[in-house]
Amino acid sequence: MNAIAIGALSTTLGPHAPTRAAGRRMTSCAGSTGPDGATFSGCIVRIAERGDRDAFACLFNHFAPRVKSYLIRLGAVPEAAEELAQETLLTVWRRAAAFDPARAAASTWIFTIARNLRIDLARRDGRVPTSDDSELSEAPARPDDALSALENYTRIGIAVASLPREQAQVISLAFFADKAHSEIAGELGLPLGTVKSRLRLAMARLRGALAEIAP
Amino acid sequence: MIPQHHPTETLLVDYGTGALDRNARLVVAGHLGVCESCRRVVAEIEELGGALLAALAPAPLQPDALDMALARIERPAPVAITSTAPNDWIAVPWEVIEAARTRRRWAAPGVWVAPIARGPGKARGYLLGIAAGMGVPRHTHRGAEMICVLKGAYRDGDALHRPGDFAWNDETVEHQPRITSDGECVCLVAAGGPLVPRDWMGRIFQPLVGI
Known part of the structure; x- marks a missing residue:
């Protein structure tokens, strides 16, 4: 098996040759709105x-x-x-x-x-x-502050804002508070399984919004 | 080769959100390098992370931030570390290879270790190489331990762990893994605490290995 060192800061998903889509070249990347x-x-x-x-x-x-x-x-x-x-x-x-x-x-x-x-x-x-x-x-920022910091004109911002509060809370703790499942469960006083299912439900609801963001 | 033993979905999500420490991250990354199905789970989490990042209200930068960045890209970039893993290993992040190259030491006959990073607390990340056919003395663990096989194979009860296979052992697991007879086994390990030996041989083994 061929093994190559992956760069320190890569996503460590394995060595991959860059494939560049022709015709994807943009004349400008302004429009950072x-x-x-x-x-x-x-x-x-x-x-x-x-x-x-x-x-x-x-x-x-x-x-x-x-x-x-x-x-x-x-x-x-x-x-x-x-x-x-x-x-x-x-x-x-x-x-x-x-x-x-x-x-x-x-x-x-x-x-x-x-x-x-x-x-x-x-x-x-x-x-x-x-x-x-x-x-x-x-x-550290409180988790609820973190979610309110999402710009509400973005698709993902709108999608997160429409999540049930308990789902938004686990998303926020996971991404913006550095918490593993077990820590979220401890903090919220919930069984691990509940945290897992809330995260899963949130992911399912956000999938639609993510699909609209082209790679 | 498709790995047979995978991290839990929970662990993959923790990896994606950034909740794992560096050592644990490296062990999971070793598995991801060869496991398409786990990579898909992580990719979805990372995609959400990217979307959340892109939607965050920006924090203002220093007025000269862009100029500073442009000045820094003028300078020659640090030389990319291109050290290559031994060609019988699965692909691993460069710091793992560096550890093997520079910090490898014999801990006991047939056993070498190469520390990667210490902390937080009693946590340790290290490479462990054990000669063909050797048994690891029966032991349990303080805190969880994650392992990814980089080369060779070991048997743990009925389960055969081969390159890319991932294992999670905690204090509830008492086991006596044995390296298969066909060659040395090299594992990447993130341990939450020292092994707790269960017999006299382990009590000798542990201080030798120093883990």
């Missing part, structure tokens, strides 16, 4: 093909503030969140050739990079992140 997946994918492809700095700027302007927002919700102080957002987008630049627009949306890929960087930083040198850790703030 909404998450236009195809357009942002095109930006990453342009970075891979010709180191396109305008495409990078476009991605940066849209995603860096949102990655920062994501990290703040997970408890990072703003300075650390900004640094990690920078690092996330620089990783997008460096690893653009590993992005496969046929496999994932730009937002999905950037999410996995930010997620992995955060995990690796938090655990570097075996340090246990605590509330007095300089990289983490003392007051």
